[in-house]
Amino acid sequence: MMEDITRLDSPIDVMVLMHKAFHALSLRVEGLAAASEKGGDLTEFQKGFEFWVKQLVYHATTEDDYMTGPLKNSQPARDNETEHVELVKHATGIVEFLGKGDTAGLEANVKAAMITMDEQQHEELVDSAKEIQEILTREMGRDKVITRTRRHLYRKVMDMRILEFDHFENEEAFVCSLVRDQMSEQQQLDLVKRLLVDESAEDPRWVIDWVAEELKPNERQLLADLETRFAGISTAAD
Numbered sequence: 001m002m003e004d005i006t007r008l009d010s011p012i013d014v015m016v017l018m019h020k021a022f023h024a025l026s027l028r029v030e031g032l033a034a035a036s037e038k039g040g041d042l043t044e045f046q047k048g049f050e051f052w053v054k055q056l057v058y059h060a061t062t063e064d065d066y067m068t069g070p071l072k073n074s075q076p077a078r079d080n081e082t083e084h085v086e087l088v089k090h091a092t093g094i095v096e097f098l099g100k101g102d103t104a105g106l107e108a109n110v111k112a113a114m115i116t117m118d119e120q121q122h123e124e125l126v127d128s129a130k131e132i133q134e135i136l137t138r139e140m141g142r143d144k145v146i147t148r149t150r151r152h153l154y155r156k157v158m159d160m161r162i163l164e165f166d167h168f169e170n171e172e173a174f175v176c177s178l179v180r181d182q183m184s185e186q187q188q189l190d191l192v193k194r195l196l197v198d199e200s201a202e203d204p205r206w207v208i209d210w211v212a213e214e215l216k217p218n219e220r221q222l223l224a225d226l227e228t229r230f231a232g233i234s235t236a237a238d
């Protein structure tokens with residue numbers, strides 16, 4: 001179980017609250033997939049799954065554009081993208097190192113590689129969601145979704161949830177610490193506003209309202225306090 005958050009020292013610390021909301025939603029959807037193994041209608045699972053994917057895709061693409069994107073530009077000595085990918089392939093030892101939450105000794109190009117990995121993990125998550133979506137589109141029209149398919153579906157959803165949890169752990173241990181070091185308070189407020197408020201949507205609050213719902217009252221208050229801090233910032237134009 002994730003621990004309670006009692007304060008946000010930097011605006012980016014709200015990431016942990018957002019990831020908490022994803023934890024709750026993912027486990028709920030996984031529970032629906034597990035329950036559907038016994039038979040019955042898949043509609044509730046499908047609705048939950050689609051909402052999860054919608055939130056996850058918005059979260060990941062906003063991070064790619066406004067979090068890891070700018071961080072990469074601020075790495076003057078960074079190598080090209082291909083080298084990063086190569087490096088990541090050999091970086092398992094570093095991942096273990098990061099698991100301890102200590103990023104101090106990392107070289108700049110390794111840091112850049114970890115950022116690239118963050119973006120790659122987003123792609124993997126989307127691929128995983130697409131596979132599940134394909135099973136659903138294929139099966140939903142049939143009169144009876146067989147037990148084996150349901151088991152397969154459950155397994156895929158669990159895999160995706162594990163991929164997501166691992167990704168959050170990496171991001172919190174590595175990327176968030178870079179944001180804390182390299183982005184000003186104002187830049188962080190701009191970033192977290194984009195993550196929480198979708199100005200392009202008919203209902204711009206579709207993310208923040210959902211996150212609030214998933215949180216405990218004291219954490220909800222932290223989110224509300226943060227919102228008053230970024231409320232005045234305009235993110236409409238790039």
Ligand SMILES: [Fe+2]
Nearest residue numbers: 015059063171
């Ligand atoms: Fe995130």
Ligand SMILES: [Fe+2]
Nearest residue numbers: 060063122171
């Ligand atoms: Fe992410």
